[in-house]
Amino acid sequence: MNRDKQKLFLSAPEFDGTEMEFVKRAMDLGQIATNGPFISEFERKLQDTFNAGNVIALNSGTSSIHLALHLLGVGPGDEVICQTFTFIASSNPVVYLGAQPVFVDSETDTWNMCPHALEATIQHRLQLGKKPKAIIVVNLFGMPAKLPEIMALGKKYEIPVIEDAAESVGSKIGGQFTGTFGDLGIYSFNGNKIITTGGGGALVTSSRFMANKSRYLSTQAKLNFHHYEHRELGYNYKMNNLTAGIGIAQLSCLEDKIAKRREIHQYYHNHLSHLPGITFLDEPEGYFSNRWLTTILIDSELAGFESDDLREALLSKNIESRFLWKPMHLQPLYKNAPYYGGNYARALFHQGLCLPSGGGLTNAGLNRVIDCIFELHTCMLMRTEKSM
Numbered sequence: 001m002n003r004d005k006q007k008l009f010l011s012a013p014e015f016d017g018t019e020m021e022f023v024k025r026a027m028d029l030g031q032i033a034t035n036g037p038f039i040s041e042f043e044r045k046l047q048d049t050f051n052a053g054n055v056i057a058l059n060s061g062t063s064s065i066h067l068a069l070h071l072l073g074v075g076p077g078d079e080v081i082c083q084t085f086t087f088i089a090s091s092n093p094v095v096y097l098g099a100q101p102v103f104v105d106s107e108t109d110t111w112n113m114c115p116h117a118l119e120a121t122i123q124h125r126l127q128l129g130k131k132p133k134a135i136i137v138v139n140l141f142g143m144p145a146k147l148p149e150i151m152a153l154g155k156k157y158e159i160p161v162i163e164d165a166a167e168s169v170g171s172k173i174g175g176q177f178t179g180t181f182g183d184l185g186i187y188s189f190n191g192n193k194i195i196t197t198g199g200g201g202a203l204v205t206s207s208r209f210m211a212n213k214s215r216y217l218s219t220q221a222k223l224n225f226h227h228y229e230h231r232e233l234g235y236n237y238k239m240n241n242l243t244a245g246i247g248i249a250q251l252s253c254l255e256d257k258i259a260k261r262r263e264i265h266q267y268y269h270n271h272l273s274h275l276p277g278i279t280f281l282d283e284p285e286g287y288f289s290n291r292w293l294t295t296i297l298i299d300s301e302l303a304g305f306e307s308d309d310l311r312e313a314l315l316s317k318n319i320e321s322r323f324l325w326k327p328m329h330l331q332p333l334y335k336n337a338p339y340y341g342g343n344y345a346r347a348l349f350h351q352g353l354c355l356p357s358g359g360g361l362t363n364a365g366l367n368r369v370i371d372c373i374f375e376l377h378t379c380m381l382m383r384t385e386k387s388m
Contacts, residue, residue, distance in 0.1 A: 008319045011192040012358040022245025036241025050177040053206035057239035061166040061188030061201035066093035068184040078133040083113040084327040085345035086138040103329040105341020112145030121340040139168035142292035147181040172288040195250035197243040260359040265291040277303025304380030324352035
C-alpha cells in the first residue's frame with residue numbers, strides 16, 4: 001500500500017521482538033497462568049524503575065482502582081471525589097462498590113483536578129455531613145496533576161488519595177515518578193499505553209499490609225490451605241505470567257519510548273504552534289510528561305474550524321484522531337452525580353483533539369497530519385475571504 005494512504009493510528013503498540021523471547025520461555029515452561037516467575041520479576045523491576053515501595057501486577061488498571069477502593073473500605077453509601085475530565089474507568093469502580101462519585105472540574109495548567117475546586121468540594125460535603133471516603137486524581141495524557149497540592153489537601157482533611165497514573169507511566173514532578181505520590185497508585189499497560197502488555201495494570205503502595213492484602217484479594221482471597229478455603233470475597237485480578245514477560249521486555253525500553261513520544265510532541269509543536277487558534281499544553285516548571293498523547297486545543301474563531309472539522313479531515317486521509325475526554329458529569333450515566341467547578345472541563349472536551357502519537361510514527365507520517373491541518377486551515381481561510 002502507498003505510504004501516503006496507510007492508516008495512521010492514534011497510539012499503536014510497539015514491539016521490538018524481545019517480547020517473544022519471554023512468551024516462548026513461559027510457554028516452554030508451561031507457566032502461562034498467574035504463578036510464573038515473570039510476575040514477581042516484573043513487579044521488582046517496576047519497583048526499582050519508579051522507586052516505588054510495593055507493586056502488585058494485576059490484569060488491568062480498572063481492576064487496580066477497584067482493588068484500591070476496596071482496600072480503603074469504600075462501600076455502599078460512601079462518597080468518592082473523582083476528576084470529571086477523564087476516562088470512565090476512573091469512576092466506574094466507585095459504583096461497583098455501591099458508592100457515589102462526586103465530580104470535580106479541571107484547572108488550566110495541567111488539565112487535571114483543580115486543587116481549589118477540590119477543597120471547596122471537600123468543605124461542602126463536610127458541611128452536608130458527608131465526609132468523602134477517598135479522592136481519585138488522574139494524570140491525563142501523560143501530564144502529572146498538581147499532586148503536591150492535592151496530597152496536602154488529602155492529608156489536611158484526612159482523606160486518602162488514589163493516584164490514577166494509567167496514562168503517565170514514567171512522568172515525574174521534581175524527580176519523583178507519578179504513581180508514587182498517592183496513598184495508593186495505579187498504572188495501566190493497556191494496548192495503547194506507552195508500554196503495553198496487551199492488557200494489564202499495577203497497584204502501587206508504600207504499605208506492606210496493603211500490598212499483602214491486595215495480593216490475597218487479587219487471587220480470589222484464597223487462604224494458604226492445602227485445599228481451597230475462602231473467608232471473604234476476592235477477585236480474579238492477578239496478572240498472568242505471559243503478560244508479565246511482555247511487560248519486562250517493554251519496561252526495558254521505557255526511556256526510549258518516552259523520548260520518542262516527547263520528540264513527536266515537539267515536532268508537532270514546532271510546526272503547528274504558530275497557526276492561529278492552535279495551542280498545546282505546556283509543562284509547568286518542574287514537571288516532566290511522558291507525552292503519551294499529543295493534544296491540541298482549537299479556538300474556532302481564530303483557526304476557522306472546530307475540533308470535529310479537523311477530526312473529519314484527518315479521517316478522510318486515513319488518519320485516526322480522538323476527542324479529549326467527555327467530562328463524567330456530562331455523561332448520561334452520571335447525570336445525577338454531584339459536580340463542583342465551572343466549565344473548563346467542558347471547554348476542553350469541545351475544543352480539544354488528540355493527534356497520532358505512537359512511537360512508530362515517522363517524520364513522513366507526522367507531516368501527513370501536519371499537512372492535513374494546514375490544508376484545512378487554508379481552505380477555511382479562503383472560504384472566509386470569499387464570503388467577505
